[in-house]
Amino acid sequence: MAKTKSKGRAAEKAKTAEAGDRLGNKEYSSELKKLHVELVKLQEWVKHKGLKVCIVFEGRDGAGKGGTIKAITERVSPRVFRVIALPAPTEREKSQMYIQRYLPHLPAAGEIVIFDRSWYNRAGVERVMNFCTDQQADGFLKVVPLVEKAMVGSGILLVKYWLEVSEQEQTRRLKARIDDGRKIWKLSPMDLKSYSRWYDYSRARDAMFAATDTPWAPWYVANSEDKKRVRLNIISHLLSRIPYEEVRREKIKLPDRQKPKGYKDPDYSYKYVPEKF
Numbered sequence: 001m002a003k004t005k006s007k008g009r010a011a012e013k014a015k016t017a018e019a020g021d022r023l024g025n026k027e028y029s030s031e032l033k034k035l036h037v038e039l040v041k042l043q044e045w046v047k048h049k050g051l052k053v054c055i056v057f058e059g060r061d062g063a064g065k066g067g068t069i070k071a072i073t074e075r076v077s078p079r080v081f082r083v084i085a086l087p088a089p090t091e092r093e094k095s096q097m098y099i100q101r102y103l104p105h106l107p108a109a110g111e112i113v114i115f116d117r118s119w120y121n122r123a124g125v126e127r128v129m130n131f132c133t134d135q136q137a138d139g140f141l142k143v144v145p146l147v148e149k150a151m152v153g154s155g156i157l158l159v160k161y162w163l164e165v166s167e168q169e170q171t172r173r174l175k176a177r178i179d180d181g182r183k184i185w186k187l188s189p190m191d192l193k194s195y196s197r198w199y200d201y202s203r204a205r206d207a208m209f210a211a212t213d214t215p216w217a218p219w220y221v222a223n224s225e226d227k228k229r230v231r232l233n234i235i236s237h238l239l240s241r242i243p244y245e246e247v248r249r250e251k252i253k254l255p256d257r258q259k260p261k262g263y264k265d266p267d268y269s270y271k272y273v274p275e276k277f
Contacts, residue, residue: 023228035235036075043076043112045244050109052156053242056118059163060201061191062173064224064231068163069116071231072238082107085116098122098140099147107156119144123208128200129193137204141211148217158217159241161234162205163224167198 046053057065073081084105093101099119107113123144127137152158165173174195177183194201213219220237224230 022226023232025228028228028232031232032071032235035232035239038239039072039076039235041246042239042242042244043080044247044249046112046242047080047110048247051242052107052109052154053112054107054151054156054158055112055114055238056120056158056160057114057116057163058118058120058124058161059224060165060170061194062170062177063163063165064227065116065163066186067227068224068231068234069114072114072235080110081112081114083114083116084118098136099144106151119147120208120212123212124201124204125190125194127204128197129190141208145212145214145217148212148214152216157242159238160217160219162209162219162221163230164221165224169225170195 045051057069059065069083073083082105084102086101086105089101102115102119105113105115119140122132122137122140126132127134132140148158174187174191177187209219222230222234222237
């Protein structure tokens with residue numbers, strides 16, 4: 001009964017979005033600009049206080065994780081906001097303790113690390129696509145809350161997001177990738193294989209939430225039927241989860257340029273970029 005209601009709500013949200021309820025570009029740009037200013041303030045506060053922030057993004061294929069991460073990071077320093085998107089494990093990494101390859105990427109003081117998919121691969125794609133056994137996946141779900149408790153205990157501020165999208169909207173987005181030369185690279189063979197396994201992913205997600213939605217590291221679910229809205233909602237929520245203040249800085253004034261003291265441009269034939277536009 002609960003699944004039927006959930007499916008009905010997702011379909012209704014998709015219908016509403018199709019009916020023209022999507023956020024317009026002008027309003028989106030205006031709100032995003034304000035949030036970018038706050039993200040810069042957060043960045044400076046994290047550096048000033050030596051905070052350690054870890055943000056995990058998970059969700060269905062086509063749910064908009066990449067676009068949301070890009071919206072967060074496009075106006076901040078990549079030396080503070082580090083995005084981690086690990087490739088498939090090597091043979092050596094496969095022989096390690098599962099979470100071992102993720103640990104070196106956890107934040108040090110003054111860093112915000114964003115995982116574009118994370119150790120939760122084991123609970124999702126690896127389980128659904130049979131890259132691990134059910135026993136391995138269940139063992140992971142038992143251990144990971146303890147690992148995350150240790151992370152939080154060490155001073156890491158851990159925030160976990162799951163982006164949810166309806167079946168109809170996922171189909172629309174994946175089809176759009178096929179026909180768009182700018183997006184075709186986003187459609188991997190794994191996306192195609194996993195597309196048909198909607199309910200296997202639903203069951204895996206439900207098991208993951210049941211085991212790892214803890215008081216010290218809760219999951220926050222974001223409806224991503226409208227990509228613009230979900231980006232604004234997540235950034236706004238993220239800012240609310242990490243208390244910060246504006247770091248005072250001295251008023252900036254550009255210094256005077258030095259005098260040329262006889263300098264002249266060299267008589268050199270530069271290779272200029274052709275001006276085609």
